[in-house]
Amino acid sequence: MFDHNSSELKQEAKLELKRIASVLKKYADREIRISGHTDNSGGEEYNRKLSRERALSVLKELRDEQGLEEKRMSYEGYGKSKPIADNSTIQGRQKNRRVDITIVME
Numbered sequence: 001m002f003d004h005n006s007s008e009l010k011q012e013a014k015l016e017l018k019r020i021a022s023v024l025k026k027y028a029d030r031e032i033r034i035s036g037h038t039d040n041s042g043g044e045e046y047n048r049k050l051s052r053e054r055a056l057s058v059l060k061e062l063r064d065e066q067g068l069e070e071k072r073m074s075y076e077g078y079g080k081s082k083p084i085a086d087n088s089t090i091q092g093r094q095k096n097r098r099v100d101i102t103i104v105m106e
Helices: 011-027 044-065 090-096
Strands: 031-036 073-077 099-104
Touching (some): 011 099, 031 044
Antiparallel strands (some): 031 099
């Protein structure tokens, strides 16, 4: 979704968000949580800020380009605290530079 040290969405990420938005629109009465993450390079404070910026980039894309209501969405940055892959490899770090989107079903 993102290059190293960047919160700018890659073009392929925008295409994926368009597909995801079509699913999110089916749950128009549900809250959407957007969680930003980073790899393990950089300091804790920097990574937390970058992860929030990544989550905000996704929120803006969903709002501005896909027409989702901002009041349904919340965002947070977790920095490097919740990796899903091994940070010792390039591929792992790429996977950890991500944003998770959750539909709250409660």
